Each structure stands twice: as C-alpha cells, then as structure tokens.
C-alpha cells in the first residue's frame with residue numbers, strides 16, 4: 001500500500017483508470033471519489049472505480065493523503081478553491097491535466113504551505129470519456145510527466161512509486177517545456193484532425209455520403225481523434241494558447257512548402273520529406289510507444 005486514502009476529484013476516463021488499478025492492486029487503503037453529477041458518481045461506484053463517493057470535493061478530500069484532480073483543465077481553479085481549506089496538513093495534491101503552466105497558475109494559489117503540490121500529466125488516453133471509459137491497463141508502458149514546483153523529494157518519490165505501480169514510466173520536466181512538447185505531440189495533431197474532419201463534413205454536402213462510404217484509413221483515424229471530448233479539448237487549447245499557436249505557425253509554413261512542391265511538380269522534395277517522416281514513425285515503434293492506448297487514442301500514435 002502506497003497511500004492510506006486517495007481522493008479522486010472527477011470520475012471520468014483518467015480517474016476511472018487510476019481507481020480501477022489502485023483498487024485491483026491494493027495501492028491504497030481507500031479510494032474516495034467525487035464528480036459533478038449524481039449519475040457519474042453512481043456509475044463510478046457501480047463500476048468499482050472507488051470504494052465510496054461523496055457529493056462534494058470538499059468532503060472527498062477529508063483525511064486524504066493524496067488528492068488527484070481529474071477534471072477538465074478549465075475546472076481546476078474552482079475545484080482547488082473548494083478543496084483548499086479542507087486538505088489534511090502534509091497531504092499531496094496532484095493533477096492529470098493535459099496542460100501544466102495554466103494548471104499551476106490556477107491551482108497553486110489555493111493551496112496552503114503545509115500541502116505538497118506536484119503537477120503532472122499521464123501521456124495516455126483514448127477518445128472515450130466519462131465513468132464508463134476507464135480501464136486498469138490504460139497507463140501500461142506510457143509516460144507520466146511530473147512538473148515539480150519544489151525539491152519535495154519524499155512526496156515526489158511516493159507519487160512516482162504510485163505511477164510506476166500503475167504501469168507508467170515516470171519522468172520530470174519544466175512546465176513550459178512540457179506544454180511545448182505536448183503541443184507538438186498531441187495538441188496540434190488533435191486540432192489538425194478536428195480541421196480535416198470539418199473540411200470533409202463541408203465536402204460531404206457536395207459529394208453526398210461518399211466521404212463516409214469510402215473513408216480510407218487516414219480519414220478514419222482523423223474521425224476517431226476528432227471524436228474526443230469537446231470540453232476537454234476546448235480547455236486544452238484555451239490554456240495552452242502560446243505553444244499551440246507556435247506549433248501551428250510552423251505547421252502552416254511546412255504545409256505551404258509541400259503545397260508549393262505539389263504545384264511545381266517537385267517530386268524530389270516530396271520524396272525526401274516523406275522519407276524523413278517515415279524514419280520518425282520507425283523511431284516511435286522502436287521506443288515501444290505504438291502499441292498500447294495512447295493520449296491520441298487507443299492504438300494510435302499520440
């Protein structure tokens with residue numbers, strides 16, 4: 001057992017996957033959960049995501065030695081304000097939000113000096129959401145990134161042990177660097193998928209149902225990614241604005257270069273470009289990051 005009591009705030013895909021694995025492997029004495037709606041809390045309890053649910057986050061954190069914030073990034077500040085006065089002295093507060101700098105700014109000011117705050121992000125997920133979506137193997141062989149705010153060695157080591165027990169590989173990095181890395185690997189690709197599906201939807205009005213009927217692998221993958229939760233992704237883009245815009249700017253430049261190569265019939269440029277990108281794909285497979293569920297959707301590169 002690593003913690004006596006873990007409180008999960010939010011009971012969707014990520015919290016559910018944590019709760020199921022923690023309970024199955026006896027990593028905590030008790031898992032207490034809370035979510036906004038009674039329907040979510042009932043489903044979470046019946047699926048065994050937690051031992052007990054409470055109606056409010058303030059009640060859920062009572063006597064918890066670890067509190068994990070598993071709500072959309074835009075909801076973190078209000079949740080932190082609610083739990084701040086009710087945290088046990090010496091407790092660790094962490095989160096799983098896809099953006100780190102904005103979460104640090106939103107949560108930090110609500111926590112007292114006697115609490116360890118360790119912001120974090122598991123690079124694992126699917127396009128499914130809600131209390132039915134979690135499964136205990138979600139974090140197996142995925143990365144879990146910590147963005148610690150202090151040299152809190154004992155608290156960081158304990159949280160690291162928990163995530164390793166959940167199956168993840170743990171690494172630490174600076175928050176702004178994290179936000180840039182995930183803008184490249186996850187956030188911009190999601191926006192591009194949303195855009196491509198939007199374009200096809202416009203086109204469908206011209207070609208009737210052909211876009212769906214003959215949808216080939218590439219487009220099907222985009223539709224799966226573009227089925228991801230709208231609230232979560234709205235909050236990601238609103239809260240990782242600078243890094244996403246930086247990557248999208250670079251993306252647009254590259255797109256124009258490829259567009260020009262197609263227009264001018266520059267086959268050498270296209271061949272060279274695609275050879276380079278193919279090598280990146282091989283690197284991902286060699287790193288073992290292609291098989292399990294990824295932040296970009298199950299079985300797909302993130």
Ligand code: NAP
Nearest residue numbers: 010011012013014035036037040073075097098125129130
């Ligand atoms: P999810 O399945 O949609 O679950 C979100 C949970 O938060 C639900 O239990 C929901 O309760 C609760 N909630 C929503 N808005 C709230 C509010 N304003 N106040 C209090 N509770 C609220 O989400 P998820 O996919 O687990 O994502 C949770 C966090 O993990 C997000 O910060 C996301 O950025 C991060 N993350 C997601 C992925 C992914 O691929 N999905 C990967 C890595 C990290 P109700 O059901 O009652 O509304």
